[in-house]
Amino acid sequence: MSIKVKTIVRYGRSWQERLYLIEVFKGMACTFRHFITNFLDNSKLYVRHYPEVKPEITPRWRGRHRLTTHEDGTIKCVACYMCQTNCPAQCIQIEAGERTDGRTEKVPLKFDIDLLECIYCGYCVEACPMDAIRMDTGIFSVTATNREEMKMTIDQLRSTPGAFSEEEYKKGGA
Amino acid sequence: MAEMVKLSVNGQEVEVEAGKNLIDAVGAVGIEIPHLCYHPALGADGNCRMCLVGIEDGRPPLVPACKTPAAEGMKVQLDAEHIKKIQHDVMELELINHPTDCPICDQAGECALQDYYQKYDGQESRMTVPQVQKSKKLDFGCGVIHDQERCILCARCVRFTRQITKTGELGIVNRTDDARVTTFPGRPLNNRYALNVVDLCPVGAMTSSDFRFKQRVWFLTRDKGICHGCSKGCNIFIDHHKEKYKDDIIYRYRPFVNEQVNGYFMCDEGRMTYKKENQDRLLVAKANNAESIISSAVDSLKNSISSSNKPVFLVSPNCSLEQMYAIKKLGEAKGATVSGFSDGYILEGDGDDFLIQDDKAANRAGLELLGVDTTKEAFESAMKEADLLVNFNNDLAKSYDAAALDELIGDCKFAMVATTQDALTEKAEIAIPAASYSEYSGSVINTDNILQMFNKAVVKNEPFDDIVNIVSRIGGDVNENSAAWAGMKASVPALKDVEPEQIPEQGLALNS
Numbered sequence: 287m288s289i290k291v292k293t294i295v296r297y298g299r300s301w302q303e304r305l306y307l308i309e310v311f312k313g314m315a316c317t318f319r320h321f322i323t324n325f326l327d328n329s330k331l332y333v334r335h336y337p338e339v340k341p342e343i344t345p346r347w348r349g350r351h352r353l354t355t356h357e358d359g360t361i362k363c364v365a366c367y368m369c370q371t372n373c374p375a376q377c378i379q380i381e382a383g384e385r386t387d388g389r390t391e392k393v394p395l396k397f398d399i400d401l402l403e404c405i406y407c408g409y410c411v412e413a414c415p416m417d418a419i420r421m422d423t424g425i426f427s428v429t430a431t432n433r434e435e436m437k438m439t440i441d442q443l444r445s446t447p448g449a450f451s452e453e454e455y456k457k458g459g460a
Numbered sequence: 461m462a463e464m465v466k467l468s469v470n471g472q473e474v475e476v477e478a479g480k481n482l483i484d485a486v487g488a489v490g491i492e493i494p495h496l497c498y499h500p501a502l503g504a505d506g507n508c509r510m511c512l513v514g515i516e517d518g519r520p521p522l523v524p525a526c527k528t529p530a531a532e533g534m535k536v537q538l539d540a541e542h543i544k545k546i547q548h549d550v551m552e553l554e555l556i557n558h559p560t561d562c563p564i565c566d567q568a569g570e571c572a573l574q575d576y577y578q579k580y581d582g583q584e585s586r587m588t589v590p591q592v593q594k595s596k597k598l599d600f601g602c603g604v605i606h607d608q609e610r611c612i613l614c615a616r617c618v619r620f621t622r623q624i625t626k627t628g629e630l631g632i633v634n635r636t637d638d639a640r641v642t643t644f645p646g647r648p649l650n651n652r653y654a655l656n657v658v659d660l661c662p663v664g665a666m667t668s669s670d671f672r673f674k675q676r677v678w679f680l681t682r683d684k685g686i687c688h689g690c691s692k693g694c695n696i697f698i699d700h701h702k703e704k705y706k707d708d709i710i711y712r713y714r715p716f717v718n719e720q721v722n723g724y725f726m727c728d729e730g731r732m733t734y735k736k737e738n739q740d741r742l743l744v745a746k747a748n749n750a751e752s753i754i755s756s757a758v759d760s761l762k763n764s765i766s767s768s769n770k771p772v773f774l775v776s777p778n779c780s781l782e783q784m785y786a787i788k789k790l791g792e793a794k795g796a797t798v799s800g801f802s803d804g805y806i807l808e809g810d811g812d813d814f815l816i817q818d819d820k821a822a823n824r825a826g827l828e829l830l831g832v833d834t835t836k837e838a839f840e841s842a843m844k845e846a847d848l849l850v851n852f853n854n855d856l857a858k859s860y861d862a863a864a865l866d867e868l869i870g871d872c873k874f875a876m877v878a879t880t881q882d883a884l885t886e887k888a889e890i891a892i893p894a895a896s897y898s899e900y901s902g903s904v905i906n907t908d909n910i911l912q913m914f915n916k917a918v919v920k921n922e923p924f925d926d927i928v929n930i931v932s933r934i935g936g937d938v939n940e941n942s943a944a945w946a947g948m949k950a951s952v953p954a955l956k957d958v959e960p961e962q963i964p965e966q967g968l969a970l971n972s
Contacts, residue, residue, distance in 0.1 A: 367676045368565030376704055382673040391597060392564040392673055414565050 304312035344404045345450045345458030348408045349426035351399055351438065352446040354418055358386045361444060367395040369410030369419055377403035378410060396439040401428050422458075424449030468533040470552040480612030481763075482525035482536065492536065494547060494576050496554070498526035498616035501724040502623060508554075509613050510576070512546050512606025513538055529784035534639065535958070544580070544956075551581035557592045557637065558663075559609045567664030569677040569714040573612065588651050592637045600630075601648025601656060602728060603669045608640045611665035617641060617657040624725065624814075625651040634669055641665070652816060656725045660716055670732065671712045677699060684716055686904055687898045688778050689730035692815050693967075694722035698898055698917040707921045710734040710898060720966045721910060727816050737898050737918070746891040754892060754924075761875050761890050761935040768848035771796040775832060776838070776854040777805055777821030777949070780902025781911075782944035783927040784823070787852055789947065790936035797846070800827040801839035817907050825905035829954055829970075831850050840868070848873045852927055853894060856884060877930055893924045899927040901941060903960065905970065912967040913960065 303309055324331060334341060343349065354362045365382035381396035410419050423446050430436045448455065469491050476485035483493045484500060497508035504526035511525040514537035525536075534941040537543055554573060562568040594608035617629045618641060629649045632641055643649065649657075658668045680699040687694040695718040702708035713734045715726035720744035745757035747770055752760075765771055771789045775784055777800055784800075811818040827834055843849065849872050856865060862883070875890035885891045898918045905911050926935070931938035936945060945960045954970050 365673070366568075367679075368563065369677065371678065379704065384673070390561065390564055452763050 294449055297340045343426065343449065344403075345422060345454045346410075347424070347426070348406050348421040349449075350401070350423045350428055350446070351404075351421050351443055352423050352448060353397065353409070353440065353443040354420055354448070355444065356389070360389055361393065361440075362416045363394050363397065364390055364416055364418070365392045365397075366415065368413040368415060370411035374407060374409065375403045375405045377401070377405075392442060397443060399438045399443065400436060401438060402433060402436045420448060420455070422450055422455055441445045464854075465530055465532040465534075465897045467532065467536060469536045470539050471535075478531075479529055479815045481529050482513065482530055485530035486525075487537065487751055490751070491538070494580060494614060495526060495527045496576075497533055497616060499659060499660060501723075502619045502660070503618055505579060505619065508612070510547065510550050512543065512550075514540050514543050518876050523944040530628045531613075534949075538611075546586070547576075547580040548583075551576055552583070552586075554587065554612050555581070556587055557609065558612070559591065562611070562718040565607075565610065566660070566677070571664060594640055596829060598642075599648070599669070599888050600643055600666075601650060601654070604649055604657060605667050605672065606641065607665050607667070608642075610663050610970070611661055613639055613641070614662060614677070615641075615868070616660040616662070617666055620657055620660055621649070621651070623658075624654050626639060627651045628658075650728065652727050653725055654730045655731055656715070659784040670714070675711050680711060681917075684914065685713075685917050686822065686912055686914045687713060687726060687730045687733065688904075689733040689820065690811075691819040691821055691824055691907040693822055693904055693912055694718075694726040694730055694815060696726060696730075699955060700898070700918050700969070702919075702921075703722060708918050709738045713923035717968050718848070719910070721912070722815055722970070724952065725815065728752065728925055729816070734898075736880065737896050739848050740880050740882070741896070742878050742891060742893040745893060746888065751890050756928065757890055757892050758883060758933045761892065762892065763847045764848055764873060764875060765794055765796075765850065765934060768794075770842075772839075773798045774844045774849060774851045774854045774856070775800045775827065776852055777802045777819075777824040777827055777834075778897070779823060779852060779927060780897070780900070780904055781823065781826045781830070781948065782902050782938075782941045783931070784826055784832060784850070785948050786931040786938035787926045788830055788832060789938055790931050790934070792938065794923045794935070796850075797838075797842040797844060798832055798855075799839040800834040800860065801836055802823075802833040802834065803836060803852055803861070804855070806837070813849065814863050819907060822906070823904040825907065825909055829905060829952060830948070838894035843868055846872050848875065850877070851884070852877045852931075853879055855880075857882065858923050867916055877927060879924075892930055894930055895924045895926045899923060900928075902926075903963070907968075909970045910967040911970050 356362055365380055367380055370378040370380050379398040380394050380436040382392050382396040384391035385391050408421055411421055464475050465478040466473060466475050470485055471551050474489045476489060484496055493511050493513060497505045497512040498511060499617060506524045506527050512522055514522055516535035516537055521801050557577055574822055596607045596609055598606040600606045615631060615632060618632060621630045622628045624819055629643050629647060630641055632639055634640060658666045664672060679701045679703060682697045682699055686698050691915040695716040697714045697716050698710055699712045700708055700710045713731050715722060715724060717724050742749050745754040747757040748753060760775040762944060763871045767933045772796060773787055773796045775787050775798060805821040806819050808818055849869060860868060874888045876885050876888040877892045877894050879896040899916060901915045903911055903913045928938060928941060938944045948955045
């Protein structure tokens, strides 16, 4: 069996190319051609106008976390610590307390995720027996001016809505 | 040595102690027979049927292992198909009405039902009818919370209150699906050992209100220790954990089996003494009535001792033997009167005939063994002439009220080496924080003259020195436990033949 050999053409060795100036003008011509076409009509751009135009995120994308709630607004999390136990980056810190809203007995009083430590592996979502933590907010860019702001508290995690409908999320393999 | 018999388990020949029941006898050689209702301290009840084993050529061929004494030539079947089916079916029955709320159950991780499900059952529930609903979160008193749905009716708790505490607060009422553990109306648990039912309960039906939701048990590190709550010296598990960015703290004490000392249990007060290890600790040193770094407080104490004419060293009866010896040697070198006066630690009439002792100090027998004077007269007469009192973690507030304490100390210089921050450390001119008993290794002698060794369990982020080290820094000769032991072996006849490394786990009974 012979090995398939593909010979790569090496540019830049001919006399014309080694003259350099001609190639510079050819390059500039290409740039200006694109500039003028895009200037007159920018609907066929090859690039996205980020951040004005956001990329389309699939429901399976692991973005920033959120804590889901029941229909009546009570939090689904029962503070079982499965996500904290499973977290390889140890970025989740939970404190549990007595639940008073009539559902089960246990509720998280504190639920902190340090996004600087998080590696977005999604193990917390997989470990959760209550479907209480999801990474479906569609938020992929988290910025802050100091370390403390990068620590998501229970209220922040709870108030962020999901970016997808229930059907889309379930279809995504959850 | 007990008589041994030979029997075979799954065709494997083992030698076990005669007369013991099969669970204990075979368990001693490392073969586990699953059981839920049997507990070595409570005896066999035979209600859970989980320990049914086959006896080949036996009559009857199927017996509960907890009620069957090991006998010569017995052929025990554990892995036969019909035995496996029994274990599987018993588990299925136990789980019919079990709420499987493991995510919110404090027992998860140390639950017999969870373990046995993984080992012997492992199938999904076949039930299609709704589960029986019972009461949850019943306050049984004494810090015990009961969940009737999780209960498997093994009656360990009921037998505990009947056989061990003889108070009989708990009982099982009704039958079949309606059976539940409960108390008499208006008669909650009321005994000083009630929290033992939390440990006894093989499932999460009995939980402690103090530990409730504090931590998941798989995070906890279990280290052995000795309870310093009274002179019984119960063996304990110190369950502690260091959370990320936080300090190592203790979450609970649980009894550790030691037939010679505490058996399987411990008292509720002792259990709660873990709080003292976490809270109100002395964290900042003081020198000349002002906050300072530890080293300058140590220097200041060292200078005070050398410039003093009549120093008095007061030792706590909770100190380890090594610490007491180090302080005693320092006292001898500096011409100080060493006293172990601690009458306030004795609460007359508080003890009982089970575990709780009148004397709330862990190592008074050690003071006596080392020949440290503990009389009030000697201490007070020494104090009259003293110009410096160095108190090594002795809680004088237990022995004197505030006014008497002022009068006792007078214008004498007062220094403290302490673990807790209280009125005494406020009063002291020099205060040096020291490690508490969960943070150092040492040995104590209990009220029955049993010498027990314990090791360091908790490692704080900023650990304080053991009193032995502090004593050596203020000029003592003894700088570590091994040096203290060398000295004690030479000077104390009762400890002459004791090898500290060879003290058995169950403790060593001293004959003196």
